[in-house]
Amino acid sequence: MRERQNDTSGEIVQLRATLTSAETGLASLRTAADVTEAIRRDTADKIESDIALLKRQTIRLRTAQEDASTELSGLRAAAANSEIGIEQLRTSTGQIRQQVARIETLREATGSIGRVHKHRVKRIARAPETEPQPMQPLLAQWPAAAPASRN
Secondary structure, rough: OHHHHHHHHHHHHHHHHHHHHHHHHHHHHHHHHHHHHHHHHHHHHHHHHHHHHHHHHHHHHHHHHHHHHHHHHHHHHHHHHHHHHHHHHHHHHHHHHHHHHHHHHHHHHOOOOOOOOOOOOOOOOOOHHHHHOOOOOHHOOOOOOOOOOOO
């Protein structure tokens, strides 16, 4: 019986050592789980922050795209208006050329109008009071000044 009791005591000591080892392992496992949970929370917070940043940047990008689209539409409209203006200028220039050609044709046909030189300067008629006067002597310009007598 003593042998069995010694064997049982030995088994109990082994069980206690195994239990202590299991408790130590379980404590290490809990610590590792806590560290892992903290890392998981940090990672989740970082991912959430990154998603919020991505959403803000996406909104900015959409706004920038809308602004660019609006500006591009304005540029297209301005270009279309410019094309219309250019076409109107071409049309009026063509009409002026046709009128000039008709006038030149009529002038040549009638011969009543003298040929106009392209580089002729147009002179403005002056009124008589605006024409330059001949230079007068200096003393004659001041009637009150008497000429000095000679001695």
